[in-house]
Amino acid sequence: MGWEIAGYREIKGGHLHLDGVSARRLAEHYGTPLFVFSESRVKANVRELLESARRVHPRVRLCYAAKANSLLAILRAVREAGADVEVNSGGELYKALRAGFQPEQIVFNGVSKTFEELEEAIRAEIHAINVDSLAELEMIAHLAERLGKRANVALRLVPEIETGSHAGLQTALLTSKFGLSPSEITKGIQRALAHSRTINLVGLHVHVGSQTPTHEPYARAFAMMWRLALALYRET
Structure with a gap:
C-alpha cells in the first residue's frame, strides 16, 4: 500500500x-x-534534516519545536539525534532540561511569556530568548538586573512579506501581533546595547508563517535579516 x-x-x-x-x-x-511513535523514525528524520542543512553550512543548528510533541521520550530522541530545541512555555523549558538538553541548546519563543517563565529562562542561561516587543526587552533587562544575570536575547523581526498562504497563517506582515517592525528592530538593537550589562544580543529571529507554498518569502526574509545583521555588526 x-x-x-x-x-x-x-x-x-x-x-x-x-x-x-x-x-x-x-x-x-x-x-x-x-x-x-517510532523512535528510529524520529531520529532518522532529524539526522536527514541536519545532514541536508549542513551541506549548505556546517554551523547550521536545528531547533525542534517542542510544541509539536513534548513527550520526554520524544525530546530525548530528538536530542540524541543531534538537534537542539525551541520551547514556548515554562513547562516546555522544564521538560527540555529534564530531557537532557543543555541550556545553550535551548531557544525560548512565544508572545506571552510570563515574568516567572522569563526568570526561569534567565536563571538557566539558555541560548536565546526571542523577544517580541520593546516592552518585553525592557522587562527582560529589569529581571536580569534583579537576578544578577546577563540574559541572551534575539529580536524577532516582522519583515513585511506576503507569503501567499491563508491570511490567518501569515506572521510576517505588520498586521501580525508577533515581533518587531524593521524600525522597531533598530530601536531594539539600540536599547539592547544600552542595557549591555544585563542584555546580551545574540541574534535575530524571523517566522514568516505556516504552509508557505514557495521558498521565495524565506529568501526575502533572510536577505532583510542579513542587512540588519550587518547593521548590528557595525553598531557593535
Missing part, C-alpha cells in the same frame, strides 16, 4: 506493524486508544 514505509510502517500477516512491532499486540497490552 502507498502509505507503507519499509522498516517503519508495514503490513505483515494482515496486521499493521510499527518498527517491526505488531500494532495489534501493542493494543492488546496497553489498551486503546493508543498513540505509538
